[in-house]
Amino acid sequence: MVVNKKKSIPDIVTAGLPSVAIRVPRHPVFRSLLRRLDFPLAAPSANPFGYVSPTLASHVASTLGKRIPAILDGGPCELGIESTIIDLRDPDRPAIFRHGPISQCALSEALGGIDIDDHTAGKADNKAQAAPGLLTKHYSPTANVHLFEHNTCPTRLSEITHHTNEAVVFNRKPAFGPTSSHTFWLSEDGKAETVAHNLFELIQRLDQLNFKELYIELAENKGIGKAINDRLHRAAAK
The missing domain is CATH 3.40.50.11030 (Threonylcarbamoyl-AMP synthase, C-terminal domain)
Structure with a gap:
């Protein structure tokens, strides 16, 4: 979810934007890692910019293996595609930034039936984006x-x-x-x-x-x- 950031969050984490995207993963291996840390974890996706998202540790190894010191292998991705992203910068006007396994309808019900706008249209520029996956061209293989x-x-x-x-x-x-x-x-x-x-x-x-x-x-x-x-x-x- 994308929310307005506090001053305590450095600009390097948000590419200078006044908002921050927060993920609360449910995978037990990653949740175990987070419990062991005494600081917030900021990280990009585990793939080269714009390339197809990895769903196996071997995908990460083949594209980033020589550039990163270690890979935490939690097994194959359960759902296969990335999470839904919801914009909550204005709590009275939530919007979908990226469709995912949790549907727009399910989110609306969870928020008490409030209407949720669809802001998933692609953007052609390479300026800092409020959330991942908003560029017009993304998730692209070499083919x-x-x-x-x-x-x-x-x-x-x-x-x-x-x-x-x-x-x-x-x-x-x-x-x-x-x-x-x-x-x-x-x-x-x-x-x-x-x-x-x-x-x-x-x-x-x-x-x-x-x-x-x-x-x-x-x-x-x-x-x-x-x-x-x-x-x-x-x-x-x-």
Whole structure:
């Protein structure tokens, strides 16, 4: 959550902004670490700026391994995509900065039914942002990302699956005929939670396999599907 900061919080933590983003993680390993510290912990994400978020310790090792002294491995990420971010700088007008596993509706109910605005539109500049993930282009692999609508196929499907450097990714295992080694899916049954859990892990893997063009199906745009589509649109931005 993003709140107005106190004077005791140094500007280096907030990039000079008058607000600060606070996270209260629920992972038992990280909560154990925080309990051992006698000071607040300020840290960036465990990936190069703008690149796909890591969901495994091996992802961190492959991108930052030579630049950091240690990696705390708590196992695979439980949910697969980043947390929801809510702007509480004005408590009377809360807003969503980033869609995530906790839906806008659930947050509204938790806040007594108050309306919550959607401020997730991307920003093209590289100035300091009040919260992570607000830039138009973000979560991007080395490969170029192209998107196609939910429950459809890319128009070049047969051509894509025969190109050595192109891959297509569906939400669920395709029902049509035999698939090629360039066809991938994020779930067996299309459940959005499973798609979210596997999304970044698969994109990381395809990048490591040196695919240059990724054609990825959008999710149904509701619930956690909004968060999935937010990440995909930013990954595909030019």
